[in-house]
Amino acid sequence: MQNPQLTEDSELKHLLSIEGLPKRILNQILDTAESFVGVAEREVKKVPLLRGKTVCNLFFENSTRTRTTFEIAAKRLSADVITLNVSTSSQAKGETILDTIDNLTAMHADMFVVRHAQSGAAHMIAKHVAPHISVINAGDGRHAHPTQGLLDVFTIRKYKPEMHNLRVAIVGDVLHSRVARSEIHALTTLGVPEVRVIAPKTLLPQDVEKLGVHVYHDMNEGLKDVDVVMMLRLQNERMAGAMLPSAQEYFKTYGLTAEKLAQAKPDAIVMHPGPMNRGVEIDSAVADGSQSVILPQVTYGIAVRMAVMSILAGN
């Protein structure tokens, strides 16, 4: 079956999920992002690629970092940007998603960046839109958050360029995390030989091994000799019922402290997609410590999103 993200000649048309994308396209995005990193250091932090194009950020679910970085990315590409927090506008009045999309298309939108609490929302929009329009999934339910996965592997590549030689641990609430799923697909596609997940059984999806990861339930074991520690946010708002005893208890067992981090390689880097729950999944001393690359992740996120948008607009 034709991958719905690709054009007939196998170029990227929409970015919905990293799953199923060939290594060639992931590398194209990461290599292009390299060129955009430098744009932010210039006198004029803009290139004219998307001049005259209109990008619509549609956020059916709250977000600060993702929405802002998408907006900055589009503006640095010289696009006109409209950001709609739909949860507070037309949906509240009863309009369907596709009617919202049709209305924005009638206003000549060229690209939609969509975040939605329902898995598959971006897919549905991509199937619906006219052929000249591209859709970027900015997070759909528990399914995928492809630009976050890409910016994470971009950050790893910056600090640890030998991807084929790395041991990476993803720690925490894998069950509810679209970020974890996108990270795992990106890492395995790019040839990272050992991806571990560390979590209590209640926060792991069934059959998680099928994604090609090694499962650990103990932090000290799982962090042993890793090059990269990717922390996940404990998703309180998605947590139905009491899967965990308490935040303090969770921190004791799965929170990243300097002591636990000492199990990893001495030059290991620490990542977090944000927003962080300090003292729940990560200790402040680690989050602000010398091994943390959490803020560079945010900066690189802009370059990666610029790369995705300009590749989509050109195909």
Place this chain on the structure above:
Amino acid sequence: MNLPNAETLFETLAERIKPLIKANTAVVGIHSGGAWLAERLLPILCKVQGGENLAQGILDVSFYRDDFHERGLHSETKPSQIPFDVQDKNIILIDDVFYTGRTIRAAMNELFDYGRPASITLAVLVNRGGRELPIAPQISAFDTELAESQNLQLLRHENGTFYFTLEENT
């Protein structure tokens, strides 16, 4: 047409650029052929009086091209590297083959996003004719008129020496 000897033209180009070198000059090569030329010009131009601190940069104009909407982004886009302050610099812009002038327009637009240079001088190995914009090189080592169907390309041997290929576009 007999292809010119690229190495001989390179010598000529270097000689013609030398008188332009003074304090506050920077050499910027356009990716990829122009960047190769700039790389080999630098040690020669540094020996010229006033060229001791010659700055060097590389431009990849992919983000400024006027045909992005037809052709999309080139898959091998390289980062531009301008590691000096463009403001008030005398810039010698280097490219291998000058044709329509569109690449140079893109390069100038990009340079101005780094600052306001004091001047830009365009120096090329070959001016092959066929310009479509009011932009022309001030310095060229060789001028000729090629048909639209012909594609003249500068290439580089493993040892760093240059040669040309001429292909008929079909």
